[in-house]
Amino acid sequence: MVPESIRVELGERSYDILIGNGLLASSASYICPMLPRPRLAIIADPEVSSVYLSPLSESLESAGIKLEVYETIQGEAAKTWSELERIVEWLLSIETERGDFVAALGGGVVGDLAGFAAAVLRRGVRFIQLPTTLLAQVDSSVGGKTGINSVAGKNLIGAFHQPSLVLADISTLSTLDERNFLAGYAEVAKYGLLGDRNFFGWLERRVDSLKSGMPADLATAIRRCCELKAAIVAEDETERGKRMLLNLGHTFAHALEAATGYSDRLLHGEAVSIGCVLAAEFSCQLGYCGPDVSSRVRRHFRDAGAMNSLAEISGQLPPAEKFLDFMRQDKKSCAGRLRFVLFRGVGDAFVAHDVSSNATLNFLKGKLGER
Ligand code: GLY
Numbered sequence: 001m002v003p004e005s006i007r008v009e010l011g012e013r014s015y016d017i018l019i020g021n022g023l024l025a026s027s028a029s030y031i032c033p034m035l036p037r038p039r040l041a042i043i044a045d046p047e048v049s050s051v052y053l054s055p056l057s058e059s060l061e062s063a064g065i066k067l068e069v070y071e072t073i074q075g076e077a078a079k080t081w082s083e084l085e086r087i088v089e090w091l092l093s094i095e096t097e098r099g100d101f102v103a104a105l106g107g108g109v110v111g112d113l114a115g116f117a118a119a120v121l122r123r124g125v126r127f128i129q130l131p132t133t134l135l136a137q138v139d140s141s142v143g144g145k146t147g148i149n150s151v152a153g154k155n156l157i158g159a160f161h162q163p164s165l166v167l168a169d170i171s172t173l174s175t176l177d178e179r180n181f182l183a184g185y186a187e188v189a190k191y192g193l194l195g196d197r198n199f200f201g202w203l204e205r206r207v208d209s210l211k212s213g214m215p216a217d218l219a220t221a222i223r224r225c226c227e228l229k230a231a232i233v234a235e236d237e238t239e240r241g242k243r244m245l246l247n248l249g250h251t252f253a254h255a256l257e258a259a260t261g262y263s264d265r266l267l268h269g270e271a272v273s274i275g276c277v278l279a280a281e282f283s284c285q286l287g288y289c290g291p292d293v294s295s296r297v298r299r300h301f302r303d304a305g306a307m308n309s310l311a312e313i314s315g316q317l318p319p320a321e322k323f324l325d326f327m328r329q330d331k332k333s334c335a336g337r338l339r340f341v342l343f344r345g346v347g348d349a350f351v352a353h354d355v356s357s358n359a360t361l362n363f364l365k366g367k368l369g370e371r
Helices: 027-034 046-062 081-093 108-123 134-140 170-175 178-195 197-211 215-235 242-247 250-259 268-285 291-304 320-329 357-368
Strands: 004-008 015-020 039-044 066-071 101-106 126-131 145-150 153-160 165-169 338-345 348-355
Touching: 004 215, 015 215, 027 046, 027 101, 027 126, 027 165, 039 046, 039 108, 046 066, 046 101, 046 170, 066 081, 081 108, 081 145, 101 108, 108 126, 108 134, 108 145, 108 153, 126 134, 134 170, 134 178, 134 215, 153 250, 153 320, 165 170, 170 215, 178 197, 178 215, 178 242, 178 268, 178 291, 178 348, 197 215, 197 291, 215 242, 242 338, 242 348, 250 268, 250 320, 250 338, 268 291, 268 338, 268 357, 291 338, 320 357, 348 357
Parallel strands: 015 165, 039 066, 039 101, 101 126, 126 165
Antiparallel strands: 004 015, 145 153, 338 348
């Protein structure tokens, strides 16, 4: 099967996103022509590595490429200074040169971490994204955002560093557990919600088929998300304007992740799922859209089986005031003002640059059942 190809147009840093079945097993044909010498350093999620390193390595080694593999810690907990240091020192210890490539095999965490290591190593080496989760295939592997978390907040340390190639092998989604699939699905729905009403309508009709793993529908959804993202990134690589729309649901999501300690208690995509519903309800409360919009958004996440309310998060949540503190720390805040992506309608999102703290606090109190 010939993969679908989407170009991210960024001048001399332009690159292709290839989407298809079995791309890891045929990776050599895409990767080898790029390498200046026959070696590749791979940073891999340990669980993903146990299943998908062999098709990748069989293809590359049979083409004469020497592989060096580093397995990271699993989960969001890997996005720390200490793990970054271990990766960078490891890359130096295996004599990774300025012209060499680093590849990230796994989900969003590995992509962010390996991409950031590549950005700082010898002032920047090239890297390849090999995303194996839905979330990484539709969002995080594209666009060059790389980084780690700080105790002060999510992704507060990082760099824009574009990959040189993204290989999204859809067959890897067959081993993705339901929880991670649904976490990724939140990012898929996000693309329809922020800018493509027809795509959102298509998702409403095809949600069962997507959940059952129908390859043709998955390919269509991934392609559409990547097309939308590629166009936005080409227009606004470093998020000065339009790219902010991609943060739909993320002001709430990042505060929720901080409140739950970046732990397994709440995956990033689960936080985005709840965050998109909250953004719709907040838009409705602020008078930007009618309740029909927020109920449609909530219904879709519920039909998908994705998280759609704070009540679904296990354990206690902090009070509304604390959430507000987390939101002020978010890198989307500007001059201390809160910034949200809100809705005028499905497929019609906009960036609200100066949302009042009081309105936000009242909304959060209502959601958390505080007086
Ligand atoms: N995940 C949002 C962005 O790449 O801008």
